Each structure stands twice: as C-alpha cells, then as structure tokens.
Amino acid sequence: MAILITGGLGYIGSHLALNLLENNYEVVILDNLSKSDISVYHNLKQLSPNNRPYFYRGDIADLKILKSILLYHNIETVFHLAGYKSVKESFKRQEIYYDNNVNKSIILIEYLVDRGVKNFIFSSTATVYAPSEEILTENSPIGPISTYGATKYMTEQFLEKLYQKHSDLNITILRYFNPIGEHPSGLLKDTGEDNLYPNIRKCIANNTALSVYGNDYPTPDGTCIRDYINIEKLIEYHALFIKKQGFDIFNVGTGIGKSVLEIIAEFPDLKYNIEPRRSGDVSSLVCSISKLQEYQWSI
Ligand code: NAD
Numbered sequence: 001m002a003i004l005i006t007g008g009l010g011y012i013g014s015h016l017a018l019n020l021l022e023n024n025y026e027v028v029i030l031d032n033l034s035k036s037d038i039s040v041y042h043n044l045k046q047l048s049p050n051n052r053p054y055f056y057r058g059d060i061a062d063l064k065i066l067k068s069i070l071l072y073h074n075i076e077t078v079f080h081l082a083g084y085k086s087v088k089e090s091f092k093r094q095e096i097y098y099d100n101n102v103n104k105s106i107i108l109i110e111y112l113v114d115r116g117v118k119n120f121i122f123s124s125t126a127t128v129y130a131p132s133e134e135i136l137t138e139n140s141p142i143g144p145i146s147t148y149g150a151t152k153y154m155t156e157q158f159l160e161k162l163y164q165k166h167s168d169l170n171i172t173i174l175r176y177f178n179p180i181g182e183h184p185s186g187l188l189k190d191t192g193e194d195n196l197y198p199n200i201r202k203c204i205a206n207n208t209a210l211s212v213y214g215n216d217y218p219t220p221d222g223t224c225i226r227d228y229i230n231i232e233k234l235i236e237y238h239a240l241f242i243k244k245q246g247f248d249i250f251n252v253g254t255g256i257g258k259s260v261l262e263i264i265a266e267f268p269d270l271k272y273n274i275e276p277r278r279s280g281d282v283s284s285l286v287c288s289i290s291k292l293q294e295y296q297w298s299i
Contacts, residue, residue: 001025001026001074001076001077002025002026002027002028002073002074002075002076003020003025003026003027003028003075003076003077003078003079003242004028004029004030004069004073004075004077004078004079005017005020005027005028005029005030005078005079005081006030006031006060006078006079006080006081006082006108007030007031007036007060007080007081007082007083007123008027008029008030008031008053008055008079008081009029009031009033009036009037009038009040009041009044009055010031010035010036010040010081010082011179011182011188011189011190011191011192011231012081012123012176012179012231012234012235013029013031013079013081013082014036014040014043014044014188015182015183015188015231015232015234015235016079016081016235016238017029017044017053018044018047018048018183018188019235019236019238019239020239021044021048021051021052021053022048022051023239024051026054026073027051027053027054028053028054028055028056028069028073028075029041029044029053029054029055029056030056030058030060030065030066030069030082031055031056031057031082032057032058032059032060032082033057034084035084035085035191036191038057040187040188041053041055043185043187043188044188046187047183047185047187047188054072054073056068056069059104060080060082060104060105060107060108061103061104061107061108063107063111066108066111066112070112070115070117075112075117076117076118076119077117077119077120077121077242078109078112078117078119078120078121079121079123079238080105080108080109080120080121080122080123081123082104083100083101083105083123083151083152084096084097084100084101084148085125085148085192085194086148086192086193086194087127087146087148087149087194087278087280087281088193088194088278088279088280089148089193090146090147090148090151090280091146091147091279091280094147097147097148097151098147098151098154100151101148101151101152101154101155102151102154102155102158105122105155105158106155106158109158109159109162110162113162113166113169118168118169118170119169119170119171119242119243120159120169120170120171120172121171121172121173121174121238121241121242122155122156122159122171122172122173122174123174123176124152124153124155124156124173124174124175124176124249125148125149125152125175125176126175126176126177126178126227126251126253126285126287127144127145127146127148127149127152127280127282127285128142128144128149128152128153128156128175129141129142129143129144129175129285130142130143130144130145131143131145131282131283132282132284133218133283133284135255135286135287135288136251136285136286136287136288137251137287137288137290137291138175138249138250138251138291145280145282146279146280148280149280156173156249159171159173159247160247163246163247169247170244170245170246170247171246171247171248172241172244172247172248172249172250173248173249173250174237174238174241174250174252175249175250175251175252175287176229176234176252176253177226177227177228177229177251177252177253177254177285177286177287178195178196178226178227178228178229178253178285179228179229179230179231179234180195180196180197180228180229180230180231181197181230181231181232182231183231190231196226196260196263199211200263200264200267200270203270203271203272204267204269204270208271209271209272209273210264210270210271210272210273211272211273211275212260212261212264212272212273212274212275213275213276213277213278213281214274214275214276214277214278214281215261215274216277217277217283217284218283219259219283219284220259221259221261221262223259223260223261224259224260224281224282224283224284224285225257225258225259225283225284225285225286226257226258226260226284226285226286227253227254227255227256227257227258227285227286227287228254228258228263229252229253229254233254234252237252237292237296240295240296240299244295248295250291250292250295251287251288251289251291251292252287252289252292253286253287253289254289255286255287255288255289256286257284257285257286
C-alpha cells in the first residue's frame with residue numbers, strides 16, 4: 001500500500017512524509033516546488049535512509065504525472081496538502097488562489113476517484129470559520145474573510161458533495177489551527193512568510209524587530225490570539241485518519257489560545273514594533289478538540 005502526499009515537500013507535508021516513512025509506509029510525494037525546494041527531498045532521504053520517498057516533480061493537475069504515479073504505485077490513500085496558504089498573498093492573487101487551491105484540487109481528486117482511489121485526507125484551515133471570540137467547534141458558523149479561507153472552504157464543499165455521490169469514499173477534512181515548530185535536525189522547516197514563528201526566527205537571526213500587526217483587538221492584551229499546535233503533535237493525529245471510514249471534519253489544534261505578546265515574552269531578546277492591523281486577521285482563533293479526542297479514544 002502506498003500513500004500519496006501532494007505538497008509533500010512543503011512544511012507540513014515533509015514532516016508528514018518523514019513520519020509515514022518511519023512507520024514503513026511507501027510514500028509518494030507530488031510537488032511542483034512552487035513553494036518549496038528540492039533540498040527538502042534530499043533531506044528526507046537523509047533522515048530516512050532505509051525507506052526513501054518517491055518524488056514526482058509536477059503539478060497536481062498534470063494528468064500525465066498522475067497517470068504515471070498510479071501506474072507505478074498502488075496508491076490507497078491520499079493526503080492532499082498542496083496549495084497556496086498565504087492570507088496576505090491571497091488578496092492580491094485571488095484568481096491564482098482559486099485556480100490552484102480549488103480548480104486544481106478538483107481535477108486531482110476527480111481523476112483519482114475515477115481510477116479507484118477511495119481514501120482522501122484534505123488539509124483545510126481554521127480560517128474557514130466566521131470571525132468569533134468563541135471557542136470554535138466543527139459546527140461553528142462558516143464565514144471566511146480571506147480569499148485563502150474561501151478557497152479552502154470551496155474545496156471542502158466539493159469534497160462533501162463528492163461523498164454524497166460516492167458513499168464508498170472515505171474523506172476526512174482536517175482544519176488545522178496554527179502549526180508551529182520543526183524537526184529537531186533543522187532539515188525540515190516552516191518557511192511561511194505570514195507565520196509568526198519563522199518571522200521570530202528571522203528577527204532573532206538578523207537582530208531586527210518583529211512586526212506585531214495590531215494591538216487594539218478585543219483580547220486581554222490587544223494582540224491576536226491563536227491556537228498553536230506543535231508540528232509533531234499535528235502529524236501524530238494524521239495517522240488516525242488513514243483508515244477512517246466515511247466523511248468527517250475535525251479541528252486540529254490544542255484548545256488553548258496564546259496571544260502574540262505572550263509568545264513574544266518567551267523570547268526575552270526579541271524586539272518588536274506595533275504595526276497597523278493586517279487585513280484577513282481575526283482577533284481570536286481557538287478550537288475545541290473534543291471531537292478529535294473522542295475519535296482518538298474510540299479507535
Ligand atoms: P507549504 O507552502 O509549506 O507547502 C505546500 C506545498 O505544496 C509546497 O511544497 C508547494 O510547492 C506545493 N504546491 C502548491 N501548489 C501546488 C500544485 N499546484 N501542484 C503541486 N504542488 C503544489 O504549506 P504547508 O504549511 O505545508 O501547508 C500544507 C497545507 O496545510 C496547505 O494546504 C495549507 O493550506 C494547509 N494549512 C497550513 C497551515 C500552516 O500554518 N502551515 C495552517 C492551516 C492549513
């Protein structure tokens with residue numbers, strides 16, 4: 001049995017690939033390197049010398065590549081992570097975000113379903129929810145305020161409709177909150193420009209000040225609150241869904257929120273400047289993980 005990871009050379013995909021390789025799965029990575037670097041593939045081979053990943057450089061909507069992947073590997077499960085993830089960029093490049101995140105996901109998944117692949121796990125995001133100070137459950141109101149969030153929700157809806165047509169499929173949607181951290185080797189990294197931790201790392205390395213976007217949010221210290229989940233924990237959860245039957249949606253976070261200033265306090269040497277709010281940011285994004293934990297304990 002082989003597992004296909006789209007976007008498998010990105011931040012989360014590469015950590016997932018390593019975890020699956022370490023658990024002896026045959027791992028096939030499809031990535032067009034639009035937001036990652038080939039060095040990550042070499043790093044994965046170095047980190048898992050006895051069970052190396054297969055790598056196909058190409059687009060998720062390139063049917064020729066998909067055909068070869070299916071010819072050479074018995075793909076049973078697909079983790080679909082490929083996509084663009086910057087809230088900021090999504091406002092400037094709306095069409096590109098819809099094309100890459102929605103249209104291409106549809107092309108990929110329809111092609112694979114037509115050829116008998118049945119198990120899909122889709123990486124979605126907390127930004128699909130409507131802004132709210134409340135703890136978010138999977139039933140909280142939907143209302144993305146960024147193009148990025150809208151594209152991920154459209155793909156979720158496509159998957160839900162697909163399941164209504166093909167009830168023999170198994171589809172899990174994972175709404176990640178804020179993944180942080182990286183492999184201790186330093187060989188797999190988060191390079192996301194919008195993400196807090198890579199920016200903190202950059203500022204410490206260059207001795208520059210971190211930009212904090214807004215301190216007038218309705219939160220105790222005025223800065224945004226997020227639910228930061230360590231990458232190792234996030235990846236551990238993925239294994240639970242490889243054999244999950246039916247259609248379902250899960251929040252993946254910790255259930256605990258921290259403000260930007262609380263995070264900054266963890267780095268005593270870090271300087272920061274308060275800047276105006278950034279469009280697309282909501283004041284608080286914290287989830288309930290009751291559903292995830294109930295599922296985890298039930299298996
Ligand atoms: P990333 O940008 O590090 O990785 C995405 C990978 O997908 C990159 O390697 C990129 O080259 C590849 N890719 C993009 N479009 C492609 C295409 N058309 N064909 C083939 N490859 C393509 O992102 P990440 O942080 O690893 O996130 C992975 C997934 O998780 C994304 O779908 C993202 O929306 C979702 N997510 C991430 C976060 C986060 O904070 N990192 C939070 C919530 C959800």
